[in-house]
Amino acid sequence: MSEPTRRRLGRPPRAENQRERIMHEAAILFARSGFDASSLNELAEEAGISKAGIYHYFKTKQDVYDAIIIKTLEGLFDHVSMTVGSVAEPQDKLLAFMTAHADFFERNYWAFRCMLVSFSGMSVPTSRHEAVVLREHYEHLLRDIIADGVRQGHFRAVDPAGTGRAVLSMLNWMARWFQPGGPKTASQVAEEYADLLFHGLRG
């Protein structure tokens, strides 16, 4: 079983099991080649596993893709909501949301590239519905932080939906330009965005 290290950016510290390893290799493959242009044969080769081994865990290529998206969205929600939950003030909560999101993105770089950049191949209805629910759930976590801040007088009367979209735009677009291992961590970039959001350009 080959164990290349060069391409392991964003790999979890230790692959929990075969299924996760397949998903991780698939995320890299889909992010690099696109969903359509990737095959289970290539995936088997990259993961150092037989095609039968893949079929043991996944019925189709689509299943692998959906599993990556669902796992990433679940992990993102768990990580960010837990971080946010340990903080009291809305401004601190929003900062925690942004840095925790950026940090999770950097640690799961390929899954995010696969989810946000490569051409989406989601077409299985049940999984897709699950992903939509997870995404909405996540957006509401953010909107609630902003709405609470407005209600409690920490923020001025901005629209929580539009403001949440601005926040997620800045964070999501990182999947397009951010390179792990560069001068700043994703979390540091998020801190700068948060500073800009809190204080504005006019200070």
Place this chain on the structure above:
Amino acid sequence: MSEPTRRRLGRPPRAENQRERIMHEAAILFARSGFDASSLNELAEEAGISKAGIYHYFKTKQDVYDAIIIKTLEGLFDHVSMTVGSVAEPQDKLLAFMTAHADFFERNYWAFRCMLVSFSGMSVPTSRHEAVVLREHYEHLLRDIIADGVRQGHFRAVDPAGTGRAVLSMLNWMARWFQPGGPKTASQVAEEYADLLFHGLRG
């Protein structure tokens, strides 16, 4: 020659010529199906033109793609820089930049989807270099506005590069979620983002 209208979102008011019409149909095709999954045969069918007619203007599928990107980036720069040039104050300039960008995006919806969302197929070195230069040129237009605002004391001492990135992230991510014909124009969304940027969350 078929003339479907349903799919003409973002179509220029009047196709200048055959070449532009091919590019417009190609942008829709690439944005919807992805670059790899699209063929010149499909393009010929969609554009209601023979394959020989396409070869009259473009040597390869890649040439068509590159022409779309270059034209879009050139048009964006021209439109935005002209709009910005007619305004004096940095804050008004930044607002003009953002709304002009959003407006151009909405009028060239499919080209932007093709450029920012569909899997990038750019591989011709000269064109790619041209696109990189155009993109840098555009980013500098924005950074200069921000730097001028800082120098003249209209904005606090933010980093023009990082702030410019935040602005473009918000604008670019629109290619992922914005639907023309919805409750707000892209320009109105940009105005809300500009307000958030100027005044910040704490007002």
